[in-house]
Amino acid sequence: MMGSVKLTVIGGGSSYTPELLEGIINNQEVLNVSEVWLVDVEQGKEKLSIIEDLSKRMVEKAQCSIKIVATLDRREAIKNASYIITQIRVGQLAMRRKDEYLSIQQGVVGQETTGAGGFMKALRTIPVMLDICKDIEELAPDAWLLNFTNPAGIITEAILKHSNVKVIGLCNNPINFYKKFASTYNVSTEEVSINFVGINHLIWITGLYINGESRIDDILTGKSDIYEAKNIPSFGWDLDFLQSMQAIPCGYHKYYYQTDQILEKQLEQLRDNETRADQVQEVEKELFEIYQNPKVQDKPQALEKRGGAYYSEAAINLIKSIHSDSKKVHTLNVRNNGAISCLPDDVSIEVNCVVEKHQITPLQVGEVPTQIRGLLQKVKAYEELTVEAAVTGNKGTALQALTLHPLIPSVERAKNILADMLPVNEQYLPQFYQEI
Template sequence: MDGLKLTVIGGGSSYTPELIEGIINNQDVLPISEVWLVDVEEGKEKLSIIEALSKRMVEKAKCSIKIVATFHRKEAIKDAAYVITQIRVGQLAMRRNDEYISIKHGVIGQETTGAGGFMKALRTIPVMLDICKDMEELAPDAWLLNFTNPAGIITEAILKHSNVKAIGLCNNPINFYKKFASTYHVPMKDVSINFVGINHLIWITSLYISGESRMRDILTGKSDIYEAKNIPSFGWDLEFLQSMKAIPCGYHKYYYQTDRILEEQREQLQNNETRADQVQQVEKDLFEIYQNPEVQEKPKALEKRGGAYYSEAAIDLIKSIHLNTKRVHTLNVRNNGTIACLPDDVSIEVNCVVESHQVTPLQVEEVPPQIRGLLQHVKAYEELTVEAAVSGDEGIALQALTLHPLVPSAERAKNILTEMLPVNEKYLPLFSVHK
């Protein structure tokens, strides 16, 4: 078999060693011969550290994988079979601004939802669409696997405004599979989960272990299986789960437990200990480990960064495409009628059958109102966010942010935008032109 070229845009990310580990562990079935790590000049030091660690990992594994680090994106994309995007426009400093400004205005600060996720999307979408233009020209047959958050919104922008074969991925679903496999002491292949929703807003509507429904276990907190008598609560009130008849993902806490989360974040802000501050420290610690020439494998400390097992999801997906396995994966794809209560052209996160030539979402049953209400609300916000990002229209941006369930009023949305847009001006050229 001819070797495959894999390009990682955002190659200087702290997540990259996990991806390299996955590539090494699957060399017998996935003939990746070149991994190109692309980043921007601002990330030069991190890219150099990741390049050196990646080469040490490959050398230790005795693999003939060529590692190339570069700032020349077009050269890296040319003739790639797969492109993985994991970029952060504005680096962690802008994430910190997003969180601090949001909390200061009395709304939750978070990098993928609310006002923070909104600004991250505005910064990121134009860059991602530029990457897609390069792919259309230089690697028209390549698959784009997008991990860049907010993954659902970014994927929707790509699907609406490019011709690239794009799939959005998140580690949320695979973490559920691993959690249930551990709880019931079964291999992951014996866990079957139906998801409905959009990225970071998915609900589990059915759970089967070895072919037997186990939703009741989660909804009651008890099981009749000896190994799984104590079912994890996932932090939800059981009466709430029972009336919902579904299992929310962790990101639902921002919507269902808003008062508590906001109070915690206000305390964190006073102490300069928001999640952004924590991540900056974790990143600092990780890169100190990475640059140790004695380190030749992915360190355990990476799990503290969040996003654990993302590379496992990525490599499993690439294997399914390359080997045409027709396996089911939970992915961000174009709706096309899969969830009847949402528009056809939006991005959704559901189970899909993966083939080498296409990814087909599996039809979702009718969505009940206790799920449909929030789902449609957030999806409408996402649609407007994509439109604002590609148009630079401040009016549409205001409507998008006002519509978000975590922003209580148009007045609050306008005040947030008034502060956030100038802070982000460097990364929002379309808005500058629009003015």
């Protein structure tokens, strides 16, 4: 049994929190969590209160001795925490909707983690996350920060470059691949081994092994299908394309490889006010109505519609590995440090890592095939400039970042997007509006 653990969730009023709490309860024998602190901002006060009540009912039903504390006092929540999970949304779902609508209206893909929408979300979020990190440095310097806040790779990179916090970026994409292939081949996830190369929401599978036997050709030849995220339109993959690539793309690659189809679908959704942002608002409303019911004591099935399935499992598995010094392999967002030789050392990458109590080490990827390297380097350069723009508030850097993104076709379009989006986000972007 480990020493007792204080776990803090920043963005505790999120609809995802019940799934995280379920994971903590189910692993309490190993984790020995004594307190879970849920912290949020004033605008999220009502949701936080609903999550607090549901969390207490879940703990009571499980007959756990976990103390649930909900607060708007972030510093108190961070103080002496062992693990801190960030899942914040600066500007709430209203700004996500504006990101998507303004992008699609400009004739580019609207998405919350990439392209123009992901760019604006990063600009709003990075200063807030770095502010949180100052509190962690002061009040819980030994804590591990597990970041789920999207765009997770960019946010993690900003923290790696501009703070001393022990940060790891997490995504539910890799764990979903493990579960999908385990189900396909009727084996446990322990019998599945996957080689990943890339950055958050832009990872390629370059090796798939079931009990040590390579099965990647099953996917490349269409004998077997792959994991499809519920929140991304599915048009299938062209098998000639997959075979010539010799790798399996993740769902988010569709924004790059099937841009025309995605955009056509989004323009249709925009006309009907049914974009992904609209759908998420509906699901969120439905979830909180369920959460409010005093008879509900479990995580509801409807949560799966939110698109973040198994994220808590990824978090809990990682916490268990760190705490027990397991030396297990997890797929994480960490500082590159030469693991992917065609990218700078100081950027965030998403690869397999060995997890120890005192450190997390990315495994060497080796030579990256040209057909992967081309898109990877371009999107990573966009991410580097986005971090710089968010920290400095330099509009020129912001323009260069957007223009470089593969989903933005021209300088003119990038300028129009900035002219549209910066004023709408003014209250969240003081760095761009300070008096010179």
